[in-house]
Amino acid sequence: MKVAIAGAGAVGRSIARELIGGDHDVVLLERRRENIDVDAVAGATWVHADACELDNLEQAQLQTFDVVIAATGDDKANLVVSLLAKTEFAVGRVVARVNDPRNEWLFGEDWGVDVAVSTPRILASLVEEAVSVGDLVRLMTFRQGQANLVEITLPQDTSFAGKPVRKLVLPRDAALVAILRGGRVIVPQPDDPVEGGDELVFIAPAEVEDDLQAAILQS
Numbered sequence: 001m002k003v004a005i006a007g008a009g010a011v012g013r014s015i016a017r018e019l020i021g022g023d024h025d026v027v028l029l030e031r032r033r034e035n036i037d038v039d040a041v042a043g044a045t046w047v048h049a050d051a052c053e054l055d056n057l058e059q060a061q062l063q064t065f066d067v068v069i070a071a072t073g074d075d076k077a078n079l080v081v082s083l084l085a086k087t088e089f090a091v092g093r094v095v096a097r098v099n100d101p102r103n104e105w106l107f108g109e110d111w112g113v114d115v116a117v118s119t120p121r122i123l124a125s126l127v128e129e130a131v132s133v134g135d136l137v138r139l140m141t142f143r144q145g146q147a148n149l150v151e152i153t154l155p156q157d158t159s160f161a162g163k164p165v166r167k168l169v170l171p172r173d174a175a176l177v178a179i180l181r182g183g184r185v186i187v188p189q190p191d192d193p194v195e196g197g198d199e200l201v202f203i204a205p206a207e208v209e210d211d212l213q214a215a216i217l218q219s
Contacts (some may be wrong), residue, residue, distance in 0.1 A: 001019075001025070001026045001066045001067060002024070002027075002064065002065045002066050002067075003013070003019055003024050003025065003026050003027070003065065003066065003067045003069065004026075004027045004060065004062060004065045004067070004068045004069070004085075005026065005027070005028050005029065005049035005054050005065070005069045005071055005136075006029045006068070006069065006070050006071060006072060006077075006078070006081045007029070007030065007069075007070070007071040007072030007073070007077075007078075007109065008028040008029070008030035008035055008036065008041075008046070009035070009049070009071070009073060009196075011071050011073075011097060012028060012069075012071040012072075013028070013040055013041050013069060013133070015069060015097060016028055016041045016044045017041055017208070020041070020042075020043040020196065025048055026041075026043070026044045026045070026081060026192065027044065027045045027046075027047075027060065027065075027188060028041065028044050028046050028047065029047050029049045029056075029060060030046065030047070030048060031048070031049065031050040031051070031052075031062050033048055036048060041105055041126055042074065042183065046175070047060055048144075051070070051072075051077070051084075052077055052080045052081060052084070053056075054084060054088060057084055057085070057089065057198075059086070059123070062085060062088075062091060063089040063090060063091070064085075064090040065089075065091055066091075066092055066093065067092070067093045067094070067197045068082070068085040068089075068091045068093075068094050068095070069094075069095045069096075069180070070082050070085075070095070070096040070097060070206070071097045072096070072097070072125070073099055074099070075098065075099050075100055075103045075106075075140075078096045078097055078098075079106060079107070079113075079186050080204045081096075082094045082107075082111050082112040082113045082144065083111050083112040083150060084112075085112060086112025086113075086201070087112060090127065091120075092191050093114050093115075094113055094114050094115075095113075095114065095115045095116075095117060096111075096113045096116050096117070098116050098118035098119075099119075101118055103178055104118050114142070114209075115142055117140070120165075126128075134151075135152070135213070136150050136151070136152050136179045136209055136210075136212065136213040137150060137151045138150050139151055139157050139201075142203075145157070146152045146205065147203050147204065147205055148175075148204060148205070148206055148209070149201065149203055150201070150202050150203075150204055150209060150212070151175075151199055151200065151202075152199070152202070152212075152213060152216050152217075153197070153198070153199045154195075154196055154197060154198050154199075154216070155192065155196060155197075155217075156196040156197050156199065157196060158194075158196045158217075161193075161195055161196045162193050162194075162195070163194060163195065164190060164191045164192060164193055164194075165188045165190055165192050165193075165194060166190035168194070168215070168216070169215055170212065170215060171204070171208040171211040171212050172208065172216060173201070173204065173205050173208060174179075174202055174204035174205075174208055174212050175202060176188050176200060176201070176202055176203070177202060178200075178201040179194070179198050179199070179201070179203050180198065180199035180200075180201065181195065181198050181199075182199075184200075203218075205207045
């Protein structure tokens with residue numbers, strides 16, 4: 001997969017290292033020449049360019065990329081990069097970093113954003129997830145509310161323990177995508193049993209979240 005990352009600060013570099021470790025082709029776009037350090041991210045292609053400038057993105061041939069990640073520390077810049085990537089270059093997937101949670105409402109498809117990642121919100125969600133057994137915790141929003149990544153931790157004494165995944169009766173448009181058990185990530189199969197303490201991760205529209213929580217806890 002070919003990925004362009006706008007912004008080569010600490011966040012952009014960290015993302016690049018992870019993606020390169022997964023054998024992806026990564027290009028870092030950085031507008032400040034003094035921030036360019038080829039040795040800092042081995043395997044990445046560095047380009048001195050302002051990703052908010054259309055001419056620079058044309059020179060980088062952004063239309064050839066599968067994913068664009070707007071990872072600068074400036075929300076305005078991330079929105080501009082996202083909009084250009086989607087509308088001018090038809091990039092299939094645009095991921096944008098939200099620095100200030102107050103701006104999160106802007107990061108939707110109107111600005112070309114497919115996935116908005118808000119570090120403060122994720123940290124808050126992880127805290128909630130650590131202390132809220134039985135509660136539904138929203139981890140991430142896709143396409144500004146069309147679907148959410150949510151998690152429910154089953155109580156240890158759940159009556160559903162030992163029953164297979166296929167017995168779960170889920171609301172329409174909700175899908176179980178992973179079971180976290182101890183240090184394992186399990187891709188659920190119909191006959192896999194559910195256990196007390198499992199963390200169940202779903203993709204679901206916001207309007208069925210309450211029904212999803214009720215269905216899981218009443219199973």
